[in-house]
């Protein structure tokens with residue numbers, strides 16, 4: 751039997767043999783497609799969880815509201831789909847999910863013409879990722895706080911959690927001043943954040 755007899759579709763993206771259809775996609779492009787769908791669902795779930803947290807805060811945390819458990823995006827190898835953040839040789843110290851969320855927020859900020867702010871958030875994220883002074887746990891915490899505060903810029907002012915943002919800003923300042931390199935970047939970023947958040 752020659753290859754001509756195999757009834758195999760070709761990937762619409764690259765022309766390799768397809769493993770799924772429609773549309774026919776090879777294993778690599780199918781994975782990229784699934785990751786893109788996952789990122790989209792993560793963004794929706796994050797927004798839902800954020801809204802739930804706001805409701806909890808409004809009730810003085812008297813009524814716990816169910817949150818969506820967001821599974822880690824199935825990134826394989828160096829394929830993190832980062833558009834803005836550069837982690838060098840694919841070396842991610844921060845949780846891939848968190849760095850991905852910050853990267854998505856950078857895209858939103860750039861769409862809103864918040865370029866200077868986006869550039870400083872990118873610089874801080876990269877510096878935290880490669881920092882040698884902070885532990886991995888602290889790096890994750892800092893990155894989650896950056897992700898949360900940055901995401902607040904992208905939403906309507908009346909929907910922002912001003913109290914939470916203020917305490918996170920103080921917490922970030924306290925943590926980042928343990929490193930001369932990080933506090934320097936933070937001192938550039940913090941005023942831009944305050945201006946953007948109107949606080």
Ligand SMILES: [Zn+2]
Pocket residue numbers: 761762763764765766775776777778779
């Ligand atoms: Zn392909």
